[in-house]
Amino acid sequence: MWASGRLVPTAGTACIMLDRAYLRQNFEDVKSRLVDRTDLGVLDSFSDSDARRRVAVTRIQTLQHQRNLLSSKVAKARRAGLDALDIVKDARELHGEIKSQEHVVRELDEEVQRALNRIPNLPHETVPPGRDESGNLEVERWGEPPRFDFPPKPHWDLGVDMGILDFERAAKLAGARFAVYRGAGAKLERALMNFMLDLHTSQHGYTEVLPPFIANSKSLYGTGQLPKFAQDLFKLESTDYWLVPTAEVPLTNLHAGETLAAEDLPISMAAFTPCFRSEAGSYGRDVRGVIRQHQFQKVELVKLVKPEDSYAQLERLTSDAEAVLRRLDLPYRKVLLSSGDMGFSAAKTYDLEVWLPGLGVFKEISSCSNFEAFQARRARIRWRAKRGPKAKSRFVHTLNGSGLAIGRTWLAIVENYQQADGGVVIPNALRPYLGAERIDPEGRLV
């Protein structure tokens, strides 16, 4: 286990999602706030294990205290030239008792941890209550869906017909839910990556980071994918390596275990990475095209901020992601997720959904969330306002959002900018990156 417990939890091993003391003291309130997010039984099992653990911890600490007293008596006796054999004998008995109590505490530690691991984050007060996506709130709609004087096609027809997208050969190479991009298709993907990174680093103040595309269990625990969602990930056989499902994992964990200075914050990072997802449990969903793939490329935005700034920063991060859609002139809507539709670790999430005329639907292209201290507590990312007597360190708040998912941006462009002849016009903002104005029906950049 990546967060294996010690006898008594220590700074290095006690990883929790919600603060235990907060949970204890606000138990009924927490329960009511999580009613749409989880089976409330996990809260009761936490409460029960936690109470038993505290009794056991108190007991072992008493024993350890007695042992320490005896040990210092031995030390004094030795210095005085005495052998202190009777004290040693008593202490030896204590030793056995402590050892057996250690097992009790260790088991209860793990029990508490297991319960905590299953409790999701508390939704922010501005989050609409709801069991699922039906409780979501559309907060904004931007852009005009393009009008066509022909029936718009889905991207899988357009891409395959132009010869820039190949599913059959991808299936031969790897399997279902993979795609091969060729020629203008591959170059469009690369142009989008550069366009997005350039925009965020030069206009929005993000630092570009190129992280490993593989992460260890500890990192995946830090951001909340583990232990609960292991089935959604690809693991490399007989190693502790996992393919990253999103750059959120390496970027958020970049400062894991550190105490940052106030002047370091906020930290804003942007990274391009491929993302790998097993898509277990999504059989039959989005089976055609490149909407749902085992591997897709994404530019991710991550911020580490002071708690008091985090909701203002969520608005900024979301608008940074929106800026990509606006510059590409892609119509979209902004949706505030309900408490039941949010991810496990999030306190508040906006989804950006791009209009796909070929499919006639809005489809998620970015998800921007404030995790408050949930991830920071697990990854132990702290900050300190200043050093000195009263300078207590606190957890940072973490945020992330796609800026954007490149595969879905690719298909949004193909579908929104499609022409009657089967070609695609390149959005103005992208032309410098492609050196062309359109992709012709034969898949050539012209």
Place this chain on the structure above:
RNA sequence: GGAGGAAUGGCCGAGUGGUUGAAGGCGGCGGUCUUGAAAACCGCAAGGCUCGCAAGGGUCUCGGGGGUUCGAAUCCCUCUUCCUCCGCCA
């Protein structure tokens, strides 16, 4: 892959079984002095868990885990990371 070496508080660095949660230095914070600053001097400064209404107490933490011992930063095992050399490789 093979052979060696190393890991101590924000940083550097002492410390090989018994007031060492940890000397000393640097850096930080507060103060004295100063018109102000610097220098000098004085003082304060880790985290987790737990008991307690509180004041305060206890316990654990010297890369991670385990062991020996009445007692471990110090001894043993193991893992991780870093450094040096050899081999291999983009």
